[in-house]
Amino acid sequence: MMGKESDCDGVIPLQGLDKGVLLERLQALSSGDIRWREHRAFALVYELSDEHTAFLQEAYGLFLATNALNPMAFKSLRSMEREVVRMTANLLHGDTDVVGVMTSGGTESLLLPVLAYRQRARARWPWIKRPEIIVPESAHPALMKGGEYFDVRIVRTPLTADFRADVDAIRRRITSNTIAIVGSAPCYPYGVVDPIEELAGLARERGIGLHVDACLGGFLLPWIERVGRALPTWDFRVPGVTSISADLHKYGYAAKGASVVVYRSMDYLRHQFFADADWCGGVYASSSLPGTRPGGAIAAAWASLKAIGEDGFMDNARRMLDVSQRFKDGIRAIPPLEVLGDPPVGVMAFGSRDKRLSGFAVADFLGERGWHVDRLQHPESIHLILNPGHEHVVDEYLEDLRAAVAHVRAHPDASLEGSAPMYGLVARAPMRRMVKRNVLKVIERLHSGAGDGTDDATHLPAPLLRLMRWRARAARLFGR
Ligand SMILES: Cc1ncc(COP(=O)(O)O)c(C=O)c1O
Incomplete structure (x- = not known):
């Protein structure tokens, strides 16, 4: 059995091993992972149904060996990618000028706009030597990574009391070096949607770009609106929004390794392209960060959107609204817990209103009951990313949460035991x-x-x- 990492011997066997045995070993290896199949985890995995996952495996398998590096070689991939980009642009209310590429995930879909806005600024405003992009504190760290990689200063601004981007704080940080602003729809930590219309007004006033990180919401929020839930507008309907990232491998329920970044026009997208005409290996060009691009991820993403369809996405939206509301109501009914801000659907964080009741001690208790718990550090809170399948466990989770709060109340020292003090100390x-x-x-x-x-x-x-x-x-x- 190879149940632990320490069992790995780091040796390529002299002769190949039996494939059946290896598949069993793989199963055994996965037994130590988080229990997402039983809906005990609230991060990392986005899943519609077992049947959909099996379908994705098949679609991925058909294109497993293919490579979208050379768009001329695999016309199939080129046409699927074009269609995925088009479907995304339409969903986000883009017109026919909207263009984009598929990427490997949310991180790449954020790195690329940092690069594109920098390159565009170099071409248009060559006097800017130290370009800056302003982001709310809740924006994803992939933007900081982009700043480090591409030498762009990422300026983090504080949030308002409802955990959304503070437009005035952003306005105050705009300088002659600012090349773009970012807002999220929604942000990862609190699941709240930033005031995109106001940010767009600011961006237009200053003639700079506004990127909306809809990696989480891109394939969820449009359907929430379609089933009749009012949301503030955040997509290409808002003049001033110049680019949007939307992850297919999150609420588009595609296989991992699939996202889209779309720009209002080629005037932005072209700045992320790369070409080397002088290489002895031949002329080389690429439209995104990697070289080789796995065709399987493109095929599975295309197949996912087509298989789910409008009906399926709207059905999912209703289930997501329902399961989110059940979690929110249930958490709010357990004093002193509170949901942070007003997250519309899918993603939320909750903490304790009473500083004497440690959220991290509550998290430890839930962990002991077999839940995989993610913790946020500011403020000390517990993070939830929901899938429709969580409808099967919401009552059990809330029961354990009630028990956790009662336990921590009865044992105030719980915050000094287990991993709670560690998380608390690291945060502070x-x-x-x-x-x-x-x-x-x-x-x-x-x-x-x-x-x-x-x-x-x-x-x-x-x-x-x-x-x-x-x-x-x-x-x-x-x-x-
Ligand atoms: C809002 C947001 N943006 C970007 C990302 C990065 O996506 P990925 O992990 O696919 O690179 C995430 C990941 O959760 C996210 O929630």
Whole structure:
């Protein structure tokens, strides 16, 4: 049995192993993963149904070996990609000028606009030497990554009390170096939609771009609107929105490795293209970040949209509204818990209104009951990404949540036990640069021979942890 990573011997066997045995080993390996099939996880996996997943496997398999690097070689992929982009543009109310590409995921769909806005600024405003893009604090870190990769300064601005982008704070940070603004629909941490219309007004006033990160909402919110739920407008209907990212592998229920980035016109998209006419290997060109692009992901995404259809997406939207409302109502009925902001559907975070009841201790209790819990650090809270299948577990989850709150109330020291203090300390640790350095060290360990790196989930040096623990205990002792 190869049930743990430590069982991996790092050896390519002399002779190939029996495929049946290997498939069994793969099954065994996955047994230690989060229990998403039983709907015990609230992150990472977006799933419509077993039947849909089996269909995606088949569609992916048909194009497993194909490569969209050369669009002339696989006309099939070119036509599927064009159609996926067109379907996305139409869904987001783009006109025929809207153009885009498929990418490997949300991160690439955010890296590319950072690059495109930078390149466009270089061409149009060559005097800008230090380009800046302004993003609300809740925007996805892939934008920071893009800033680091492409040498663009990403300026983070605070949120309003309802966890949405603060338009005035963004306005105040606009300088002559600002080349674009970003808003989310919705943002990952709180699931709330930023005030895109106001941000677009600002972008138009200043003649700069506005990217809407709809990686989460791109294939969900349009259908929510179609089933009659009013939402603020955030897509290409809003003049001033110049690009949108939308993940197929999230609520488009495609296989992993599929997203779209669309721009209002070629005037933006062309700035992310690359060509090398001088390589001895031949003229090389590409429209996005990778070289080889897996055809399977394109085929499965195309097949997913076509198989679900309008009816299927609207049915999913109703189920998602229903399951989201059940979670929200249930959480709100357990004092002192509160849902943060007003997330419309699918994604939300909740925490404790009473600082004496630790959200992280509640999370620990849920973990012990077999739920995979994701934690947010500002404020201390629990994160949920819902799939329609969560309708089967909502009552059980809420029952465990009630029990968790009762347990933490009865055992106030729970916040000083288990992993709760670790998460709390990491969230509150001063010297964020040191936290960052330590996280990078953990990644180094993950990619070296020295253990799997997961032994140090705190990312903090032991003496600092001891000191902070001591401070937390003292603060509790003196009731502060
Ligand atoms: C709003 C948002 N943008 C971007 C991303 C990055 O997507 P990916 O993990 O597919 O790269 C995510 C991921 O959850 C997201 O929620």
